[in-house]
Each structure stands twice: as C-alpha cells, then as structure tokens.
Amino acid sequence: MVLSDEGIVERVRNGEVEAFGTLVGRWENRIYRLALRLLEHPEDAREVTQETFLAAFRKLHQFRGRARFSSWLYRIALNCCYDRLRERRVEPVPLEEADGIAVEEKVLGQIHKKQVAERVRRALHALPVEMRQVIILKEYEGLTFEEIAEILDIPVSTAKTRLYAGLDHLRKRLEWLKDAF
C-alpha cells in the first residue's frame, strides 16, 4: 500500500526522519522541472530544488494539513524561485526578440523539434511571471485550477483569467508554428 504524502509527513513529524527521503524521491523531478522552466538555468534549478526540500523539512511542523502537501511544496518552490529571480534581476526578453523567428526556417519548413522547443521557451520567458507560472503549473505540471489557486493563493477564476491571457500572448508569438503541426 502506497502511503500518501500527508501520511509520510505525519511519520516524519513522529521522528521517522528518514521517511522524508521518500517525499524527496517522489517530488524532486516535478520541483526541478518547475524551477527549470521558471529560471531556465539547470544549476539554479538544482539549487532551488534542494532549497525547497530543505525549507520544507525545516517548516514541516507548520504544515497543518489544510492544503495538500503537494500544493504546500509547490508554494515553497515558487517562493524559492522568486527569491532567485530577484537575486538575478532577470530582465524579460523583449517581444521583438522573442518573436525573432528566422523567416528562412519558416519558409523552408526546416523546423526541428529542438528549434520549436527553444522558441516556446523564449516565448514563455517573455511573458509576465504571473501568466508564466500559471501556464507552467497547468500545462506541464497538470494541476487543476483549484490546485493552482490553492498554491498561488488566488481565486480559481483569476487562475483561469491569467491562463487565458497567457495563451492569448503565446498564440501571437507562436503563430508562425501553426503550419508546423
């Protein structure tokens, strides 16, 4: 029988510290992917992933169980990402640069998957962070709108509105890819 995250948390709080390793193994890839998509630097993402689990371990006594452990962990991870972004003072990519599509690539139809992924990454990076985080949590982490609202501490309707606005931005920036699929 697979123990739930909340059940493992309870065991850790009861002194079975090594059980926290199970939570790390269960969630580290998701946290890493989230951090990498937000920070776009593998080393930063790795460090943020570690910071997230260390912070979670230290604050475990504060976890009341009102929210899901995953939501609570995502919130810690996002805060760590924001701290890192503030430290780096990342400038958003200008729209022109994000849209800087090589016309030849489009015309010649020689668009490879890797190039598409790079364009998507740059288009996402150009979005305001509140739109970007909702898109990442929804599209790549597969969370429900309720979970996203819980993590970001916003109403569900706001989460949907931000997602709509983000997709609206992206469809213009990725319009040239329309014929590629």
Place this chain on the structure above:
Amino acid sequence: MSEEKTPSAMCEMSEKLIAYLYRELSADEASAFEAHMKACAQCAQDLRDFEHVRRALAEWQIAPMPRVVSEFESGLPRPSFREVLRQLWLAMPAWGRVILGGATTLLLLALFNVQLEWTPGGGFRFRASLVPPRTAEPAPSSELSVRERQQLEQLIADMLRDAEQRRQEALATSVQEMTERLREEQRAALADFVQKWNAEQRAQWAVLLRELERRRYGALTFADLFFSGQDGN
C-alpha cells in the same frame, strides 16, 4: 489568429473556454459550452488557436533532474558507481569538466608515452608508444651544496695523497734496488781487483825473492838489487 484581447473584448465565457480546453468541465457544462461555440466565432477561434499553442508548448520537454544524493536518501537503494560518476559529471560546472577533461588527456598522453619534439630542421615530430623511451642518465647537478663540495674536495685530496704515497714508495723501492745492485757490482769489482792485485803482488814478490836468492848466492850488490831496472838500459 485574433488580436490580443482586453478584458472588455473577451467573451464572457472565456473562463468556460479555458476549463473546456483542459477538460475540467462536467459533461453538462461541456455540452453547454459546445452549444455556445456554435454561436460564438470568437470562442471557436480561441479554442483552435489555444489547442495549437498547447501542441507547441508540449514540444518543450525537460529531462529528469540529475539525482543529487541528499541526507534524506540514505534509506534509498544505493546508485551504482557508474551512475554516481554520471551524476557527478552532470552536476559538474563547465570549468570543472574542462579541468577534468584536460587531466584525463594528460593521463592518457602519459600512459601512451606520447612525445612531441621540435627540431629546427625537421619541424614537429609526434611519437607514441606503449614502451617508455630510453632516457639518458641524468646529468649530475651542477649545483652542489657547500657540504657536498667539501666532501668532494676531501675525497680528491685523499686520493691524490694516496697516489703520491704509492709513487714515493715505488721510487724508494727502485732506488734501494739500484743501490743494492751497484753495491754488489762495486763489491764484486773490488773483490776482483783485490784478487788481481794480490796475484800481481804475489808474482812481483816471487820475482823479487827469486832475484834475492840469485844475488845472495851470486855476486849481486844491493844497488844491483834495487837500481838495476830503473835506468832502462
């Protein structure tokens, strides 16, 4: 595709559209929204465009995180040595990989005894062998300490002294042998001379005695005896 919309330009069903796009509407809600789309070209267009955007977003995939051994993972199965090396390599910064690569290259060059020589006439010459090349005896260092120099000087002085002593001893032996030989020769010559002289003296005395005998018994005078032979007549 449509232009970016302001909140006022958005369809009031935009939230439903987003929920429909991600399959988060109930069956009844989904049916109701599909009915709405038949009358709302904007929502229909948005749905097509957003599905296209989602397909594009799906292209950006990320590999799983290189696992970092943490204090919490002590209870998990231990990774293999090869896996640990792989993770270390992935976790290593670029400069670390450059240094490690350089060190590995130098180690391989050393293992295969690679030599790169340059001569003014022949240019560069590359050699590699599993057998180490023969090397000349290392030249003694020209830098001697004071202690070493003193020891060396003492050794040379001892050697010179011994050689001089042996030479003197040989010379003395040679002189002694020569002296002995000369002495023997002189002794032999003297003995021969004495023997000859004695024989001559004996002969002269014999002649003299015979003459005295003759004169004693003949009419010879003393003058005849001593001066008869001096005038040569």
